[in-house]
Amino acid sequence: MDYNFKKIEKKWQAKWEKGKIYEVKENSKKEKFYCLIEFPYPSGEGLHVGHPRSYTALDIVARKHRMQGKNVLYPIGWDAFGLPAENYAIKTGIQPAIATAKNIKNFTRQLKSLGLSFDWSREINTTDPEYYKWTQWMFLQFFKHGLAYKDKIAINWCTKCKIGLANEEVVNGVCERCGGIVEKKTKEQWMIKITKYAERLLEGLEKVDYAPRIKDQQVNWIGKSEGTEVEFGIKNSELKIKVFTTRPDTLFGATYMVLAPEHEMVEKLKSKISNWVEVEKYIAKAKRKSDLERTELQKEKTGVELGGIKAINPVNNEEIPIWVADYVLTGYGTGAIMAVPAHDERDFAFAKKFDLLIREVISGGDISKGAFTEIDKGIMVNSEFLNGLKPSEAIEKMTAWLLEKKIGKKAVNYKLRDWVFSRQRYWGEPIPLIYCEKCGWVPVPEKDLPVELPKVKKYEPTETGESPLAAMEKWVKTKCPKCNGTARRETDTMPNWAGSSWYFMRYTDPKNKKEFANGKNLKYWMPVDWYNGGMEHTTLHLLYSRFWYKFLYDIGVIPKECGDEPYKKRTSHGLILGEGGEKMSKSRGNVVNPDDVVTRFGADTLRIYEMFMGPFDQAIPWDEKGVVGVYRFLERVWRLQEKVSGKNANREIEKILHQTVKKVGEDIEAMKFNTAVSQMMILMNAMSGEEKISPDVWKLFLRILAPFAPHLVEELWEKAGGKKSIHLEKWPEHDSKLVVEEEIDLVIQINGKVRDTVKARADIGEDDAKKFAIGSEKVKKWIEGKEIKKIIFVKGKLVNIVV
Numbered sequence: 001m002d003y004n005f006k007k008i009e010k011k012w013q014a015k016w017e018k019g020k021i022y023e024v025k026e027n028s029k030k031e032k033f034y035c036l037i038e039f040p041y042p043s044g045e046g047l048h049v050g051h052p053r054s055y056t057a058l059d060i061v062a063r064k065h066r067m068q069g070k071n072v073l074y075p076i077g078w079d080a081f082g083l084p085a086e087n088y089a090i091k092t093g094i095q096p097a098i099a100t101a102k103n104i105k106n107f108t109r110q111l112k113s114l115g116l117s118f119d120w121s122r123e124i125n126t127t128d129p130e131y132y133k134w135t136q137w138m139f140l141q142f143f144k145h146g147l148a149y150k151d152k153i154a155i156n157w158c159t160k161c162k163i164g165l166a167n168e169e170v171v172n173g174v175c176e177r178c179g180g181i182v183e184k185k186t187k188e189q190w191m192i193k194i195t196k197y198a199e200r201l202l203e204g205l206e207k208v209d210y211a212p213r214i215k216d217q218q219v220n221w222i223g224k225s226e227g228t229e230v231e232f233g234i235k236n237s238e239l240k241i242k243v244f245t246t247r248p249d250t251l252f253g254a255t256y257m258v259l260a261p262e263h264e265m266v267e268k269l270k271s272k273i274s275n276w277v278e279v280e281k282y283i284a285k286a287k288r289k290s291d292l293e294r295t296e297l298q299k300e301k302t303g304v305e306l307g308g309i310k311a312i313n314p315v316n317n318e319e320i321p322i323w324v325a326d327y328v329l330t331g332y333g334t335g336a337i338m339a340v341p342a343h344d345e346r347d348f349a350f351a352k353k354f355d356l357l358i359r360e361v362i363s364g365g366d367i368s369k370g371a372f373t374e375i376d377k378g379i380m381v382n383s384e385f386l387n388g389l390k391p392s393e394a395i396e397k398m399t400a401w402l403l404e405k406k407i408g409k410k411a412v413n414y415k416l417r418d419w420v421f422s423r424q425r426y427w428g429e430p431i432p433l434i435y436c437e438k439c440g441w442v443p444v445p446e447k448d449l450p451v452e453l454p455k456v457k458k459y460e461p462t463e464t465g466e467s468p469l470a471a472m473e474k475w476v477k478t479k480c481p482k483c484n485g486t487a488r489r490e491t492d493t494m495p496n497w498a499g500s501s502w503y504f505m506r507y508t509d510p511k512n513k514k515e516f517a518n519g520k521n522l523k524y525w526m527p528v529d530w531y532n533g534g535m536e537h538t539t540l541h542l543l544y545s546r547f548w549y550k551f552l553y554d555i556g557v558i559p560k561e562c563g564d565e566p567y568k569k570r571t572s573h574g575l576i577l578g579e580g581g582e583k584m585s586k587s588r589g590n591v592v593n594p595d596d597v598v599t600r601f602g603a604d605t606l607r608i609y610e611m612f613m614g615p616f617d618q619a620i621p622w623d624e625k626g627v628v629g630v631y632r633f634l635e636r637v638w639r640l641q642e643k644v645s646g647k648n649a650n651r652e653i654e655k656i657l658h659q660t661v662k663k664v665g666e667d668i669e670a671m672k673f674n675t676a677v678s679q680m681m682i683l684m685n686a687m688s689g690e691e692k693i694s695p696d697v698w699k700l701f702l703r704i705l706a707p708f709a710p711h712l713v714e715e716l717w718e719k720a721g722g723k724k725s726i727h728l729e730k731w732p733e734h735d736s737k738l739v740v741e742e743e744i745d746l747v748i749q750i751n752g753k754v755r756d757t758v759k760a761r762a763d764i765g766e767d768d769a770k771k772f773a774i775g776s777e778k779v780k781k782w783i784e785g786k787e788i789k790k791i792i793f794v795k796g797k798l799v800n801i802v803v
Contacts, residue, residue, distance in 0.1 A: 003638040005602030009711040013115060021725055022074070022117040026524045030071040034525050035062050036504055036567075038533035038541070039077040039124075042103035043084055047110045048584065049592045049610070049622065050576045056607045057573065057616060057673060058532050059116045063707035064668050066117070067731035073525055074117055075507040077124035078104050081132075082496035083161070083177050086427040090460055096427040097455075100127060110595060114603045115710045117727070122510045126429075126499030131506065133450035134516035135498050136432040138548070139421075140443045141555060143433065147193040148421065150441070154262050154287075154330070155420060157185035162461030163424045164189065173289055184262070184287035187465065190422040190431060190492060194547050198222050198414045200564075201546060209569040211617070214538045221539050223332075223415025228399050230408040232257060232338065233312040234269070235319060241265055241311060244333035244413045247340070247375075248402060249394035251315045252383040253361035254338035255351070258303065260328040261286040263335045266306070274307035279324060286326040294326045301350045302326060313338075314407045315398075316384070325350065333413050342367045343375055362391060419544065421495060426459035426468045428493030436480035436487040445481050451489070467491040500541060501548040504528055504566060505558075519559050526562040530569045538572055571671060574618040576610070581621045592622050604709035605631045611673035611708060633681055634712055637705070640687055640698070641716055649694040656686050657697055658738040664704045665731070673708075680705060695720065703732050747798035748773045750782045766793045773799040 016022065035058050040051060062074040078100075085096040085103075092099070104125065111118065124131055142148040155164040160180025169175065170182050194201075202222055205215050227246035234241065241257065259266055261283040266273075273279055282304045286294070293299070303325030310319040327346055328337055341351035341358045348371035351358050358367055363381045365372025372378065380386040385401070386394040402408025422431065430451045432444040444451055454475045459468050469491040470476065480487035502516070508525040509517035533541070549566040552558045577583055578590030585591065597606045609630040614620035649657075660683045667676035683701065687693050699720060706713040706726045717726040746760040746769060756778040760769065770791050773779060779801070786803040793799055 001639075001642070003635050003712075005604065005634075005712070008715045009113070009115065009603050012711045012714045013112060016115075016117075016725070017112075017120075019725070020121070021728060023119050023121045024071055024073050026521055027071050028524065030069070032073065032525055032529075033062075033065040033070040034073045034528050035065070035530045036075070036507075036528045036532075038537055039079050039500070039503060040107060041079050041082065041084065042100060042107045044088055044099065044103055045586075046103070046106050047594050049594050049597070049606075050584070052114055052594055052606060053576055053610045053616075054532050054534070054573050055111070055114065055116055056610055057671065058530070059607075060611070060668055060673065060707040061530060062117055063710065063727055064665070064731055066727065067703070067706070067729060069730070072117075073122075073507065074119060075122045075124075076111065076116075076118040076120065077122075077503060077507070078107070078126065079496065079500050079503070080104065080125055080127040081428050081494075081499055083163075083425065083427075086425055086459060087161070087177060089427070095455070096459065097127070113598050114594070114607065117710070122507050124503060124506050124510050126496070126503065129450045129452050130513070132429045132499060134506070135429050135494065135502070136444075136449050136451060137446060137516065138502060138552065139429075139494065139498070140432055140446065140449075141557075142192055142551065143441075143443055145551075145555065147196065147551065149191055149193070150188055151191050151418075152186055152188050153191070153420070154184045154186050155189060156182050157187070157465070158182050161425075162463070162465060164420065164422070173293055181288065185465070187424075189420050190490075192419040192421045194419045194544070195414060195416055197547050197550055198224065198416050200550055201416075201543065204546065204550070204565050207563075208565050208567065210567075211571055213535075214542070214570055214572060217539045218543060221416065221543060223413075225413050227411060227413065228402060228408050229334070229411040230314060230338070230402060232314060234322075235310040235312060237269075237272075239265065239268060241322075241336050242334045243336050243338045244411055245338060247343075247391075247395070248398040248408065249380065249383075249386060249389075249391045250340040250343055250361050250375075251313065251338065251398060252386070253340040253342050253359050254313055254320065255341060255357040255359055256320050256339045257311045257322045258325045258328045258337050258339055258350070259306075259322060260330045260335040261324050261326055262330045263324075265336070266324060269306065269309055272308060275304070279304050279306060282324060289326060294329060299327075301346070301353050303350065303354065305354075314402075314405075321356070323350075323354075332415055341371065343371055343373060345371045345373065347371070421498075422492035423495050424465055424467045425461060425493055426453075426456060428496065429453070429498055430469070431490040431492055431494060433490040434478055434480060434487045435490065436483060436485055438485055439480055439482045439487075441490075442480055442482045442487070448481075453493075467493060469493070497541065497544050501545045502552070504531075504545070505549070505552075516557075523559045523561050526558070527565060528567045530571070531567040532571045532573060534575075535572045538570070542570065571617070573616055574614075574620060576613075577619055577621040579622050579624070584622075597627060601627055601631045602634070602711075604634055604712045607710075608634070608677055608708050612677040614674055616671045616673055633684065634709060636688060637684055637709075638712065638716070640684070640693060641719060643687070643690065643693045644695055644698045644720065645692040647692050647694055649697045650690060653686055653690060653693070653697055654735075655738050656683050657700055658734040661700065661704055661732050662734040662739050665734070668707070677708065680708075700732050702726060703729055744796055746772065748776055748779055749798060749800040750779065751802060752800060755779055755782050762796065766795075769793055769799050773801060 037054050037058050062072050066072040080100045085100050088099055089096040156170045158165055158175040158180045160178045161175055175182055205218055225246050227244055228248040230243050231240045303323045306322045309322050311322050313320055339347040341347040342360045343362055360367045361383050362375045362378035364378030375391050380389045380394045430453055432451045434442045436442055454472055456468055476488045478487055478489055505517050509521040512518055550564050553564045609627045613626055660679050663679045664676045702713050702717055714726055744760055744762045745757050747754055748756040756776045783803055789802045791801050
């Protein structure tokens, strides 16, 4: 009887779909469990083997909780707006909408072939007007509450894609999508005031169960720092430069100032700068670098002094030079820094290169060799009224002095910037605003939503830097909803972060035409109980969606009972690398297509291999031999059915079985899928050594294997006489008496050093353990002629003899 996985998998996928066993309804009598994956972007390439790692893991979690009697929502949808579809359309001449629909069809086929227990009845698509109607409605709420505004800002401009890019879309000065050169360009952009929520986004992290590294990424991106804002005067001028510093104690060590190339003061001082041509050239060059390149610690420092301009250090009235350098960004603090080269590595490297004064103000290091940054260990020097104080004391004293002189004030600074929300491209949600010369920006009336994306012949970006929609005169020209005068539509579109910032709420009520989701449904399902995704999305997507949710909660469209955090728990998986540990890429030719694995070995093999290959949160290389090993394991499980007979269970097998039930249950919750699989392999090996396997043992084993290999187990369950789907059966409880080990390795130490290990009963008491220890031949030679001061006993583990 061969294991025909192709026949089995097709059969059960059809039955599950027909029986709708994974579809859920709101049911207040049942405890809900909402688990969520990041919905995929349906690219032309289809799924890669990295996708099933997350989907299978959460599928195992969903299946286990379903078997535990919970009402489980495990939904799926498509994050389908964005640049890749647009670039593909430009390259092939196929409309983005047509290409996206084709890609979704292919992705759907692939996902269904993996036997994932998604509720397909709740499928959503961010490019569906019925969906983005509500994305637009939410944008209008931001606008009406003063959180969406238009501003002129310097953005990263891709000279090839002809669109603005977020910082993280710029890699080594080029666009990560097309490799085009990126430069800074000042443009009017729609912004969303996420900074207003900076403190709330930090505080919310206290309430949630996120992996520590995920919380750290949120904290670092928000970048809160408490410090002092200090004013530096400019010689022979009324102008002042504000500086934010967390170290006001080092003010006497500030020997020069640095302005970001975009700082408004540079332009204001233009007529007084004696080397303006040189400065202008430098600024133009800086515009072609991304923020990440500019702040790279190891990079060669560059800069230009503003000729003929001096700043006045407010604590000692010393004249100090002002430089423009690209390692300072306008986005952080005030876009200007006081440079203390003796105690900051960047400032030290800059001062060394340009031969600037380095003055020690905290003793304890050797500033001839490098900046002394362990400043809290030192004592203040060369700092007049601060001399002799510890830096922590000096911060307080200097802050009080600055406040008294009215040249400084306490301030809180965040690295977080407001969200640049407009994109000058075609394939995105139109921003539902109308510009009228008389009334200004006016929202599209809610009854007229959605503002549908019109079909265009040309979706190429324009040379003017405007969206291709700007060329659609018929669509752009409209009436002002306020005064009925001639007006024009906004032609920028939203970033593809928009649709993904609230999709998890739409899953709770995806067919609703009257609101984005009914309050009753939100109350039942929200917050998400468990959300898993890639580490690359644990910063921005997580931040944006948390902010979006908090805003909707604040305006009262999310019930208070849901709380103001959308996800209770967030975990992440590691990447799957190519064989040999290199990143998978088409150029390296090492991409593994899941279709090929499913065709050769079956979906259950792929599922278990991806869970077994290594710790879930770590990057692991693909290994064909490992896939073959898992396939053999499933073949052996298949053959075990021949040993099932009506005899009583062997006690030893029962013991391993219940240990496995306990471990698999705990490991699923801890995302230790690899050790859960290896424990099931141990049990399978033990059962293979038996002549007969009792039906009770067999059925218990099948129930814990079911979430991992759903097709194979469903078939075996049916053959074993199961009347309904195994996935609707009860998750087994382990027998605690059988889980207890009967024997342990008792460690014997002398003065904390291991001298022997002996087998002992698991329940051995203190008196017997001490006798055991002293009677050991190996121990006798270590205690002979010595006085035993005390004997320490740790139950189930060790005896330590102190001599």
